[in-house]
Amino acid sequence: MSEVELAPGAAKTVPGVSTSRSMPDPRAWRPPSYWPFIAPAMIVVLAVIIFPWAYTVWMSLHEWKVGAPPTFVGLANYIRLPSDARFVESIGHTLVYTALSVALPLLLGTLAAVLFHAKFPMRGFLRGLFILPMMATPVAIALVWTMMFHPQLGILNYLLSLIGLPAQLWVFHPATVIPSLVLVETWQWTPLVMLIVLGGLAAIPAEPYESALIDGGTPWQIFRYISLPLIMPFLFIAAMIRMIDAVKSFDIIFAITQGGPGSASETINLYLYSVAFVYYDVGYGSAIVIIFFALIVALAAALLHLRQGSHWNETGGEA
């Protein structure tokens, strides 16, 4: 990889890659006329991001039931968390739900993208059909799926019976509830991954494929050694979007199971909702929010770390 020769002191840039090296130095001197221009943006950020966040931290240090005055309790709400069985369980549920809700749409979305990247009759129409689930309202979807999952009357068990498989309990049993919910999530969001990956496939130049064909590469080898590395940055973007979406998923779970049976599908988000808006314990709820926020940041950081090794260099290949 060759880099463009630059004047001393100038920021280095690499074509095709956006890096922090092109960012302006935040400590550099600014003329006084600079500040009024950024003030509106700073006020908005302070009002809608910094203040709510700081206020949540403040609330988390208080025992505060809606209707009663807050009492400062220091870190008591945080200390209570590890011994709260529902909270601990909800972390496990969240991680399993998120992992499956990222992995399955990623796998199926990539397959669908490869399929829809090929040319065949009615491709445009079928692509349009494929992305329809993404446009539907989650709560409406949830209500339809609830009846589809019904062990006695649902169509899913009827379909299983047609192929000789035994009826399942789907969302009505603790052991199968999370995989069943992931099924809904996958059905709805696989098209999004497909669209992102399709964009990536469309951006790959034809030359590597031509070379591979000349060298006698099989379709699998071409996918494994050309397509997959080149779409990897897109897969990371898709994984990041899916991860953030899945970890904070609420509507589908709430509408289908409300966290049940028992608390088998209660994720952090659902538990948090109950604590803050059903039990009105906003102090403890705020402590859960802060931990939840830390978890999301940690997951996002882990993905970003993995992402570092897969961005494109100026030749379009994996660095």
Next chain:
Amino acid sequence: MNNILISRRTVLAGSAAAGALGLTGLPAYADVNWTKYAGTTLEANLIKGPRGELLQKYASEFTDLTGIKVESEVIPEQQQRQKAVIELTSGKPSFDVIHLSYHVQKRQFEKAGWLADLTGFMKDPNLTAPDLRVDDFSAGGLQFAKNDNGEMHSLPWSVDYFILYWNKELFAKKGVSLPKTFDEMAIAAEKLNDPANGIYGFTGRGLRNANMTLWTNFFLNYGGEFLDAKGNILTDGPEAIEATKMYDRLLIKTGPPGVAGFNWMESMASLTQGRAAMWIDGVGWAPPIEDPKASRVVGKIGYALVPAGPKGQYSAAYGDGIGIPQASTKKEAAYLYCQWAVSKTMGARLLQSGGGVPFRNSILDDQTVRAGVKMPPEWLDSVIGSAKISKLGLPVIVPVAEFRDIIGAAVTTTLSGADPATELKKAHQLFRPILERSEKS
């Protein structure tokens, strides 16, 4: 149903607080100055469902009667409760009338002092029609509406009793008769249970939280009391354990697969599709069961009292009321609305549509009103019978939601085979400090 309903002329002539002129031919509102607050606009915060929607639907009649304009906001139950609490906590609620769920909010509202005292209004002949008397409300309604000092802080609007729905056709096929006790019910359910043909003896709520409204029917009939004299919770005692064993026996042995995740919707689907022989739930589900577009069992369902347990026969009751925030500046106008909402006309409409049961005895006792009921006569009999044996279905405490979640989760766990005594004890230990904290705060 011919002469109770419901021309606008009739309603206006006799109208709101009782609508009694149209019902009984007696003048009812001689002294009430209904138009005193004409030109006022009221904001009403209502719960989505048959009750709230009925009030919204006929609000224009109230406006015609009083000249008071009503802006009704009808919100799904859970969200309405959240909105109400948040706004009432702020001290400046946006509404002048609030529709509340007694079984969840009574203690919370009382403790916070959010509702205005209506006792004085009820004694004022300029504000209250003669037929609206405190003693016309059922005992359960007054238990809900009055505080410890006997003050009325709301008007009881509608009660929801739990009853037994049973499929007469399935019973006849197996030669089983209607059970009168839980033991008989369990035996009947076992006889009716036919999984090979997709038919189950009993269905009901198994889902955490939702299951509490069913479970308490067992708990009460096994002699359970929610609280002792000192306010301690009593849901881990022998009554609770025995009640849970019977609940489990019915749902595990004869319930549909996956019943641990069933709410009312899934249970009702089993019944209306002819796949369940019995169901215990609120009286308000008769309209969809008798609707040919939604049900395959129209005309085949019988309605009966919840069977007796070893310690008595009770129907768990849950209720709605209508009140006025203490912070409202339009209390008297809002009181006229509340009075209209619980009037005989509106109560008759509620009962006749099958959407609920008014708390006022004079409505239930009125033969003309009864004649207009669109549901089968057995349904009405079960309603009237349940009124006589009703008990509050949930403890009157602030953390009702936590109670339903924690004890409900334990009961759901027992459906997977866990020991009721152990699970209830664990749940009790989890819930007791929550209740203690709540009472101290």
